[in-house]
Amino acid sequence: MALIVQKYGGSSVADAESIKRVAKRIVDTRRAGHDVVVAVSAMGDTTDELLDLANEVAPIPAPRELDMLLSSGERISMALLAMAIHSMGFEARSFTGSQAGMITDSQHGAARIVDVTPIRLREALDEGAIVIVAGFQGFNRDTRDITTLGRGGSDTTAVALAAALSADVCEIYSDVDGIFTSDPRIIPRAQKLDHISSEEMLELAANGAKVLYIRAVEYARRHGVLIHARSTFSSAEGTYVLGEGMKNPREAEGADMEEPIVAGVATDFSQAKITVAGVPDVPGKAAEIFKIVAKSGANVDMIVQNVSGATTGRTDISFTVPKADATGALKALAAEQTEVGFSNLVHDDQIGKLSVVGAGMRTHSGVSAILFEALSAGGINIEMISTSEIRISVVLRDSDLAEAARTVHTAYGLDGEFDATVHAGTGR
Numbered sequence: 001m002a003l004i005v006q007k008y009g010g011s012s013v014a015d016a017e018s019i020k021r022v023a024k025r026i027v028d029t030r031r032a033g034h035d036v037v038v039a040v041s042a043m044g045d046t047t048d049e050l051l052d053l054a055n056e057v058a059p060i061p062a063p064r065e066l067d068m069l070l071s072s073g074e075r076i077s078m079a080l081l082a083m084a085i086h087s088m089g090f091e092a093r094s095f096t097g098s099q100a101g102m103i104t105d106s107q108h109g110a111a112r113i114v115d116v117t118p119i120r121l122r123e124a125l126d127e128g129a130i131v132i133v134a135g136f137q138g139f140n141r142d143t144r145d146i147t148t149l150g151r152g153g154s155d156t157t158a159v160a161l162a163a164a165l166s167a168d169v170c171e172i173y174s175d176v177d178g179i180f181t182s183d184p185r186i187i188p189r190a191q192k193l194d195h196i197s198s199e200e201m202l203e204l205a206a207n208g209a210k211v212l213y214i215r216a217v218e219y220a221r222r223h224g225v226l227i228h229a230r231s232t233f234s235s236a237e238g239t240y241v242l243g244e245g246m247k248n249p250r251e252a253e254g255a256d257m258e259e260p261i262v263a264g265v266a267t268d269f270s271q272a273k274i275t276v277a278g279v280p281d282v283p284g285k286a287a288e289i290f291k292i293v294a295k296s297g298a299n300v301d302m303i304v305q306n307v308s309g310a311t312t313g314r315t316d317i318s319f320t321v322p323k324a325d326a327t328g329a330l331k332a333l334a335a336e337q338t339e340v341g342f343s344n345l346v347h348d349d350q351i352g353k354l355s356v357v358g359a360g361m362r363t364h365s366g367v368s369a370i371l372f373e374a375l376s377a378g379g380i381n382i383e384m385i386s387t388s389e390i391r392i393s394v395v396l397r398d399s400d401l402a403e404a405a406r407t408v409h410t411a412y413g414l415d416g417e418f419d420a421t422v423h424a425g426t427g428r
Contacts, residue, residue, distance in 0.1 A: 002168040003125075004029060007039040007135065007158035011175045012232035013077045014044035022173075022232060023084035026130060030090055035125050037165060039135040039158035040081055042073025047136075063108035067137075067148045071097070074134035074154070082132045093124045094132040097146070098139030101164075102157065104147045106140045111147035113138060113156065113219075116164035125165075133161060152213025159216045163223035169249075170220065170227050172212060176422055177231045178238030179204075179211050182265040184420035186402050187409050191416035193263065195240040195248045198227075200263045200357050203391045207355035208268030217241065234421075261360035261367060262412045267405050268353040269398055271301060272326040273384070275318040276333065278343025281308035288340050289317060289333070296332035298325035302353075302386040302395060314343070318384065320395060323349055351383065352401030355393040356408065368392055374411035380404045 006026065013019050029036050041047075050069050054061040061069075078094040085092035101117035121131050135154025138147050149156055155172055162170035179201070180190040196204075198221040205214040211229055220227050221243045230238025240248055279285050286305065293300060298321040308315040321329055330347055333340075361367050371392055375382060380403070384395035396404055409415060 001033050001035065003035045003037070003165060005037045005039065005158050005162040005165065005167045005170045007154055007170070007172045008041065008081075008232060009154065009174050010041045010044050010046070012173050013040060013081065016080075018232075019043075019077070019080050020084050023081060023088060025173075025232070026081075027085060027088050027090050030130055037121060037125070037131040037133065037161055037167070038081070039133050039154055039161060040074060040077045041135050041154040043077050043080075046073040046076070064145055067108045067146050070148050071134070071137040071146050074136050078132045078134045082130075085130055085132075090130055091128060092130040092132055094134070095120060095124075096134050097137035097157065100133045100161070102133075102138035102160065104138035104140055104149070106143050106145070106147065108145075108147055110150035111138055111140070113149070113160050116160050118161065118164050121161070121165065133157065149215075152215055155213045155216035156219055159219045159223075159225050159227070162225045163219070167225070170225050172216075172227060172229045173232040174211060174229070175231065175233065176211060177234055177236060177420070178229050179209075179241070179264075180420060181263070181414040182405060182409050183209070183267060184422050186267060187265070187406050187415075188419040189415040189417075190409065190420050191414060192420065193239045194250065195242055196263055197359055198241050198243045200359055200390065201241050203355070203357040203388065204264050204266045207266040207353065207357070207391070207393060208270070209264065209266045212241070260358055261364045262356055262358035262414065264357050265405055265409045265412070265414065266355040266357065267401055268355070269401065270322055271320045271351060271353055271395075272323045272347065272349040273318055273320050273351050273395065274326060274329060274333075275316055275346040275348070276340075276342050277316045277346060278312075278314045279317055280341050281313050281315045285340065286317060288336075289342075290319075292332050292336050292340070293319075293321070293329050296325070296328040298322070298329040302384050302393065304384050320351070320353070320384070350398050351395050352398040352404075353393055353395055354401060354404050354408065355391055356412070357391045359390050361390050361392075370411050371408055374408050375404060378404065378407045380407070 008022050082092040082094040103115040104111035124131050135157040159170050178192045182190040184190045201217050227241035301320045303319045306316045380400045382394045386393045
């Protein structure tokens with residue numbers, strides 16, 4: 001007998017029939033003799049619809065009340081799922097995040113988990129019940145308020161529960177069959193990976209891959225949780241995300257696990273580029289600029305500084321931020337233009353980021369040459385470049401990104417023989 005934590009996203013519980021299909025999968029796991037804990041998201045587009053309602057009644061919804069509203073979506077799906085399991089003759093108990101012992105800090109809308117005390121969950125498991133937990137939400141002990149965890153919160157809930165309960169595996173279910181070498185909606189010939197290292201998955205998640213969220217992967221790596229990403233719509237095994245020292249459950253003992261040179265190609269359409277033009281090329285100016293950007297709350301990704309002009313003594317500094325953060329960063333910089341002494345600001349939201357990730361880059365030469373040759377052959381211009389030990393990222397025109405991804409995917413020999421299957425919506 002194993003303890004298995006399962007997470008089901010919004011597309012997996014989008015309607016009554018979907019909920020019954022998920023309930024059957026959970027019951028089948030229980031029939032196999034395993035204890036089951038389930039973290040569930042809100043049905044379909046419920047969270048987006050609740051956000052739209054909030055914005056209709058209030059231009060700037062109060063953060064506390066917004067969390068109260070948004071957390072109701074998961075409570076609906078957890079109760080319905082428990083009812084469906086009951087109808088199949090199995091005991092199931094649903095719990096909100098606070099009832100499950102999901103303790104967070106006080107940051108509404110983007111709370112972080114500080115502790116998990118799953119006392120009631122353990123009691124329910126000991127009494128033979130299937131446990132259903134509302135994902136995406138928790139409770140702050142100081143304010144005694146409900147909080148929500150932000151983007152990818154249900155994934156993070158599932159991994160945190162798996163860690164606290166010492167689960168054997170955390171199964172993250174979505175509408176694709178696992179983790180692919182790229183988004184199969186953009187590259188139909190993308191191949192499903194048998195396994196991937198948590199290090200590679202972190203890089204892919206940070207650079208646009210949507211199948212797993214970065215906070216969940218980081219939590220799993222830190223706490224030694226084995227993640228199995230798989231599809232709600234298929235019984236096939238998916239992709240295992242292996243932390244340091246973990247064995248692939250499908251690998252024979254002692255089998256060779258050589259790292260691939262390139263594990264995947266990620267695309268990201270969510271960023272904008274800001275150029276601070278005519279910056280005096282003297283020590284401290286970059287520090288001033290990025291302190292201002294940090295105070296605006298913008299998260300900077302890539303940075304490029306040009307060589308200063310010999311006659312002007314000025315330079316340009318370009319950086320990328322999420323599109324949602326760009327307006328705030330621009331306003332903050334404009335307010336300090338005289339103090340910093342730059343000439344003007346340029347905002348470009350028509351960019352896309354392409355990233356190539358692979359642990360094998362550490363020990364293989366020529367990886368970057370393949371990328372740049374493929375883009376050159378496709379007539380695709382590069383605007384910015386950034387690297388890490390196992391990643392190369394480039395910024396391109398957003399209109400070129402899909403074609404660039406397909407070209408690069410082929411250049412690295414990642415194309416499969418057949419088109420990948422996408423069962424439902426968006427990859428979540």
